[in-house]
Amino acid sequence: MKLAESVSLDPYRLREDFPIFSQKMHGKPLVYLDNTASAQKPRTVIEAMDTMYREVYANVHRGIYELSERATQMYEDARRKVAHFIHARSRREIVFVRNTTEAINLVAYTWGLANLRPGDEVLITEMEHHSNIVPWQLICQRTGATLRWVPITEDGHLNMEALDSLLGEHTRIFAFTAMSNVLGTINPVAELVRRAHAVGALALVDGAQSVPHLPTDVQAWDADFVAFSSHKMLGPTGIGVLYAKRHLLEGMPPFMGGGEMIREVTMTHATWNEVPYKFEAGTPAFVEAVGLGAAVDYLSGLGMDRVHELEQALVDYAYERLHTVEGLRIIGPGPKERGGVLSFTLDDVHPHDVAAILDQEGIAVRAGHHCAQPIHDRYDLVATTRASFYIYNTREDVDRLTAALHRVAHLFRG
Amino acid sequence: MKLAESVSLDPYRLREDFPIFSQKMHGKPLVYLDNTASAQKPRTVIEAMDTMYREVYANVHRGIYELSERATQMYEDARRKVAHFIHARSRREIVFVRNTTEAINLVAYTWGLANLRPGDEVLITEMEHHSNIVPWQLICQRTGATLRWVPITEDGHLNMEALDSLLGEHTRIFAFTAMSNVLGTINPVAELVRRAHAVGALALVDGAQSVPHLPTDVQAWDADFVAFSSHKMLGPTGIGVLYAKRHLLEGMPPFMGGGEMIREVTMTHATWNEVPYKFEAGTPAFVEAVGLGAAVDYLSGLGMDRVHELEQALVDYAYERLHTVEGLRIIGPGPKERGGVLSFTLDDVHPHDVAAILDQEGIAVRAGHHCAQPIHDRYDLVATTRASFYIYNTREDVDRLTAALHRVAHLFRG
Amino acid sequence: MYDLYAEEILDHYKFPRNKGPMDNPDRVYHDRNPFCGDEVTFMLKVRDGVVEDVKWEGRGCTISMASASMLSEEVKGQPLEALRNWGKEKVLELLGIPLSPTRLKCALLPLKVLQVAAWGTREEGEVTSND
């Protein structure tokens, strides 16, 4: 056991679990470095859904026949797996939503509309993804609450002194990302939650980037809400998770109204189902939930510590190799303090051009503002090119990326 | 061509397209009669998604590399297929959501919150699914508008005289189902829309049951909004559609905030993307959309006229056969005026018991209030048993249902 | 065949024990399972912490009605204290058949109602089987 754990993961072996890598891209093996946007899927995830559609398909809940009972069981088992994966106390704290974005909007529309008043403050940070910015802008507009921002330091960390002066008795919620999708910065979640709680505020953690790549323990964090997406953690599209402490879920009004979320409906009123169903209106994405369950099984099998370790080694290597490209500047913290995300500029070559040329070499990276304009404004950049890693990426991938970037530099300089 | 169209569909041949029917249920061939809750999937739908995950997976929009460009193309092609299937003017009128429930909530939260005032009236009917009731109850509570109900006649039709007296200058929106999921009643949609428009109200059509089973022409209807779910029309879970006239979409404020729905985000404000993206926050269920596109292809290949014809013949037959069971009472209109949905009671045997016994014979039916309590209250029933048909159901299925119901009647009478 | 509809269960369903009204009950509780509409009311007369008499009313499926009927037989003469420990196993033992999660909810509704009648509150989540 101890021994097995100390053995590192081998990306070359893991790649074989992912059908996408059996194809060529522009005549070359695919180098997929857009994992921050979405991850590829192992065979077990694809097959779990395939099998459900072929053999056990029926609408969940309330069906008194075998297919429906079995589908319901599979759906609820997936909920249990997710609860276990992030160390929730109970599967009732797991609300299935479409994605991280919906999870955060759900909190803003329910807890936010019910609790925010003029004079109240919502605190977010300059390194948030739009999904953890726009819902709060909208809800502040509607409620009269004020949105405040924690600035970041030049090297891509939260400015902790500024945080202390921003957190105060008016702060009702502090919503922040556990890992930046641009800078790669890994934030000290438990510490940030502690500071929020110290002033009586709730803490919402955007776990879209951290849950797929780092071990997660919502109880150790003591987080009130955690949002994440299946598609970034080897699971299917169309499903994501809102974790919330049970007493908070129970106190919140419902979000959408409809089937399954109700207890009783008469012509004059409706009462709500128990949590988490109160927040799952209509037929849920239950096949996708089963797919997410399979992804969680896969990741648990690897061990999240080892996933992090593998990525850490790759970032170290990439950080060093990329710096051999003249004019290349990586934004954010040093390699020891970040996850497997490297956003960079290359002289003044537009990131679109970088990405388009890399594509022709079979290398997939992302170019743009990565749904995080404020952080780009912070560094006075319009866009960056981003390479991001997951368990199936190898040093060879990094070498091919580096070589291609040398060619880009040459093309634009020559 | 003319000839081909006049040839009826053969459910025995169609069954072969559906992998689920290759298994036995409790030692017997599966008789699946819960199509109103959710439909089974043809091989082409399952494989379309499978192939996307294996070969063309990447996040859509904004990716400057081949996988992402291709995924985006497939996603937008699916939107085009759906637009074509329901005769929308443009694919921009198709917003992808999770299900019918979310589609209706989207309208209530955006159009509703922005437009409803105290004194305004929202009109729905007594035969609505909870998904077309609860969102309006919630939004009326929030805005001070009044919810009013069109009653139904004993034989399960909308009371058209009552409708005329309920529609008036205060009516802002009339939201009704095109086909009842309990009674099977097919409502005269174009006529209802016309009456709503005559008093200056908008018309929202719940197409959850009609779109999978009848030809749909949103322009002939002149409907303002139409909501439906993929999973009931042979497509995957996790995706549904809100159709809306483009100028309405453009006038509505956004629903959820986040990635993809924005144009620009700064620390002080955000502006919105064009429609339909303004309403699609975060990573969409794009693989599911592609699955829905495959389902639309499959249904278009059959021809919705012929789908309806097949079901009509089956309902005729079932209506007659079920009436041979003593004590069985079907609620709703006669067989010529309904879709393939038969809800019934059997003396005072509880529908749960009926369904559980049928299950042991390998027959899947639904028992309960089918997320439509008001219509059950209307008939003073707590629950009904519901058998509902789709293209893969045969006369043999009806015969097995009938025989099993005879045995239930005997068990409880004996 | 039809093991869900074992003779004993059908017998309790067709000839329910202790079903009917009660004058001046000491404890009453009513609840329903919103998903299937099953409803059960338990009425108790309690003296010195012991259930002296029990009646119940309700409508629902065979499983919930048989469960109510069987529980009503069990509870008569028991100290309230004894009810505290009754759980899912008790009900399954009485019914004598395995149940799927959905049907288990039917079976447990009467127990939930009986326990709230006896104790005034219940531990949340106790009667659901999916936890």
Add this chain to the structure above:
Amino acid sequence: MYDLYAEEILDHYKFPRNKGPMDNPDRVYHDRNPFCGDEVTFMLKVRDGVVEDVKWEGRGCTISMASASMLSEEVKGQPLEALRNWGKEKVLELLGIPLSPTRLKCALLPLKVLQVAAWGTREEGEVTSND
């Protein structure tokens, strides 16, 4: 190889034509593509309905900058009327390479900006390629 980066396109990118400020332009329009941050401003001097002079400013990728530069060469001396009919095909012809939908948006931004500068409004949806 690198057909997206044909010599002519790179040349326009590295040595843009008509790029720079303009004093007292008759028409100005600025817009940006929010997805990639590309921005373009077109400034026109117009006499008797004819474009007498043109300047543009902007930052963005090779495709959008080359497109702006090439369009600026085309527009000089043209009657405003002529611009009305310029569409996607015009831009593709100028660039001389096929473009994927995303890159097409980059290529069409300058055309959109130029047309709004010339006409004050534009038909909605014209510059997107997905319709």
